[in-house]
Amino acid sequence: TDSGESYDLVVVGGGIVGCATAREMLERHPQLKIAIVEKENDLAKHQTGHNSGVIHAGIYYKPGSMK
Structure with a gap:
């Protein structure tokens, strides 16, 4: 609905x-008014x-696999 806020x-997301x-x-x-x-x-x-809470750099993928 339209809240009238600007x-x-x-x-988005x-x-x-x-x-x-x-x-x-x-x-x-910092002066911006932002909405999510x-x-x-x-x-x-x-x-x-x-997600599983794990961050990795894709070291398990074969080189050139495009993953």
């Missing part, structure tokens, strides 16, 4: 990338919330 930037994008923009431009639009009732409900 924003300088709207980020409240996963790790959307939240990181909004945070980085606020770090660089998420279809769920909370942030990180899909892939971000279901």
Whole structure:
């Protein structure tokens, strides 16, 4: 619904990338009014919330596998 609010930037998606994008923009431009639009009732409900919590650089993939 139309809340009547206005924003300088709207980020679509409240996963790790959307939240990181909004945070980085606020770090660089603290004067911006930013909204994050998420279809769920909370942030990180899909892939971000279901990953195994492990970050790796793809060292298990064969060179040239494009993964």
